[in-house]
Amino acid sequence: MTENNIQTYKELEKLSNKKKLIYRWILFIILGIFALYYITPLYVMIVTSFKTMEEIRQGNLFSLPGSLNLTSWDVAWNGQGFSAGDVYLKTYFWNSVKLVVPAVIISTILGAINGYALTKWRFKGDSYIFLLFLFGTFIPYQAILLPMSRTLGFMGISNSIYGLILVHVVYGLCFTTLFCRNYYISISDEIVKAARIDGAGFFKIFFKIMLPISAPILVVTVIWQFTMIWNDFLFGATFTFGEEAPIQVALNNMVLTSSSVKRYNVDMAAAIIAGFPTLIVYVLAGKYFIRGLTAGSVKG
């Protein structure tokens, strides 16, 4: 009797193990299909960028190139060498670098100081000020485009990198302040109180105590701002034209207004170049990237 029971129990276990295995496989297949869905466009972009136009017309989206042809990469980066109507990325890539570095640094520093002042030196009305910043992260930029373009004109910095730096610092400020405020609010007030009793002032506490423990949120903020500014198209397209444009605007011009003959291989090489910096940041620091996305949106 007991022996019999043990046997059925073992069989049951075996059966459920088998069932479990099948479930696992179904799970992996579904996850695999989704992985294919996400990875395919990148694969298509890469193989297309190495093909000649002849190979593109003859093969299909997924066929491999005959050889690693680097011509379209060269054309996308350096242009074809003639002066009129030749669009390429080199100039605009460096425009974006010159824009992104100062804009990210300034908006992050201001955001950190704001977040610190709003959480550790509470004053009357501070929560209302925070609310203004918070709501600022949601506004559709169409509602400020027209006055902004006039203001840049008045200031004499329209169609320049400086103008774009100003725009990105101003509208990035809402995000950086929000991130830092949400981080500093979780840090105990006791440390700050103790330091104040010891006679430390506003900036001393900020530089000696807060900044050294801020590395996690600063990384998140920098990555967020970098991605936002590098990927921006609306501000770039509205406030700059010609040689001053940032990379996304140049990419779009290249794809839409290139000569009558479509050069899909060059388009794809250009798209990869324009997406490369943010992709690298994401692959190297994806953890922080995700944390930024969730920190910025989930927490009010």
Place this chain on the structure above:
Amino acid sequence: MYWLKRNLPRLVIAPSFGVIAWFVYGFIFWTIYISFTKSKLLPKYEFWGIDQYFRLWSMPRWHVAVENLFIFTILFIILCVFIGIVLAILLDQKIRAEGFLRTVYLYPMALSFIVTGTAWRWILNPSLGLEKFAHDIGFETFTFDWLVTPGMSIYTIVIAGVWQSSGFIMAIFLAGLRSVDDEIIKAAKIDGAGIVSVYTKIILPMMRPVFMSAIVILVHLAIKSYDLVIALTAGGPGISSDMPAVFMTQMAFHRSEIGLASASAIMMFLTVSAIVVPYLYSELKREDDRK
């Protein structure tokens, strides 16, 4: 000196506060005011009333844009949330390659909408894209020309948009699932609940705030969507995939209709506010309740 010390935090905030007050809120009020004037190429400041809004809502093109926004937003939300939840739940089953899969699902989020649009414009190309691939593997009559078909091109924007953003929704749902106490799941399993009912009856209802955030973010993204439309269809063919954000820029910078453009921008602003204000109110209330 004492005054300075006492007010230092305020003084530090003041410049940023001033900048936000002017460049965000001041500018919004300027746009609101201009939407009540006759401004064409240059702003005029005499008050005209709400005629621009009447003009706006009598324009067939604006109706196309609003209708497209509606289609796009609904499909975009449904697909992103569905894919996001499914992937988050599957990834939460203690998968071995989780880190790798998460990276793969999320990388499109790092790419700009212009890069996304450029890639999908090529993939969906009617003569050399997916259609050609289908012909090559034997489906001779397969046609896929949504990109150049009025009435269908809006759906290509949905396809590319979902590809770009669904991984992000997965990430916030996964973060939500991870914050659910394991004990609750164990207890439910001991009580004999199956894995499916554990999720549908216990875990998903607990994630209501996550649903809320996901939907608010997606609506907000959808209303702002401009880059993707420009890169993928440029609002075409014709104006068939126009969206409010594209309409606004067209009117403001190509048609010299500043007043009308401002009116459309304010419509967008009001729509976002109608969704975001109650959301922020409930979020902040939750934060206060926790204290």
